[in-house]
Amino acid sequence: MLQLIKNAKVINEEGQLELKHIVIGNGTIQSITDAGSELPQLDGEFTEIDAEGKLVTPGFIDMHVHLREPGFEHKETIESGSRSAVKGGFTTIACMPNTKPVTDSADTVSLVLEKARQANLAKVLPYAAITVNELGRELTDFEALKEAGAIGYTDDGVGVQNAQMMKNAMKKAAVLGMPVIAHCEDDSLVKGACVSEGKFAERHGLKGIPNESEAIHVGRDILLAEATGVHYHVCHVSTEQSVRLIRQAKEIGIKVTAEVCPHHLVLSDEDIPGLDANWKMNPPLRSPRDVQACIDGLRDGTIDIIVTDHAPHSEEEKAKGMELAPFGIVGFETAFPLLYTKFVATGQWDLSFLVQRMTSDPARVFGLNSGVLSAGAPADLTMIDLDQEQEVDPNTFATKGRNTPFTGWKLKGWPVKTWVDGELKWSEQQG
């Protein structure tokens, strides 16, 4: 059946807001017409939703998330994670392979896809591991993993320590036309630290994670990407040095792309209130100077896309404290309101800039057919109430995770409805 979404504010190609009527049906966008003119004439039965001037964007695309299934269902399941995603306005999410078992076999890729099909919420795109069990010793079967539906290779959670191993991975991926996605961290420079080197670590007498532990892998991998011609994508960029290296690599035409997380754009180590593990993630919150470099990198196109790195953990695990708790914070349900409130509502970014980094840019970088509002495109849509102001309350989250540093933050711009392939998957009214 057709659905008419009338009086929706959409961002046009010039980045201006225009009032439109959107018709969706058969999973795709059928038409987008001026709200100034007549309502479109629809044959047969249709449902009607009045957007009343609320913003409608392409559904958000998050290319870096942890859904924890199989193996860590106490933290999240594919069902609970996808529900959290659609509540946050995300319609496509790419999940990391650091599950139990690690997603390093065709069977596990198939299992993830089957669970996602059953959940029937967001579109779930699985990544497969670069090395067996993410141990860095032996490459996985890249061909079989691609065949099973994996969209790229990554050992997210750990860095690939051996340069020759990484080079072999890139060579294979390049032949298959697949990207290599890297968690950049040199273990010899980390040595069991839980926060960044810097003011917070000094004040609390903690060992710190140095910026070089990330950037040294970025630099190494850029050289390996140049040598192999692979599409190399850098995970969760957090340092000034990484931004500099990626900028230089892009200038000379190396096929490198990069992502940044909302928390690395909004928080520095100086904001950490105390030894609370809801502020612990990998990479850690860095200095204000690094935060500014990430913002500048996103602004000038060095960093291509925004991802959440949604990383749920149980309250028991996070209660172990800053040094012992696992790294990671949840992200789906706060990402857009956080960035909208911090950067768009304050006049620093255009709304279209933020929306593109969460929709058309990830689609372009990873070759997806979604991320745009035009007739014929998949009807993956997000409706957002830009005026609605609300405090972040983890007790209302759809994710099983409660691990966020943003509790109590007053934010504007909350998603209120999400459609995937034309089906309404979440609505504020339904809760």
Ligand SMILES: NC(=O)N[C@@H](CC(=O)O)C(=O)O
């Ligand atoms: N980002 C995190 O702090 N944690 C991630 C792992 C990762 O993304 O490296 C996790 O799996 O919990």
Ligand SMILES: [Zn+2]
């Ligand atoms: Zn990572």
Ligand SMILES: [Zn+2]
């Ligand atoms: Zn991650």
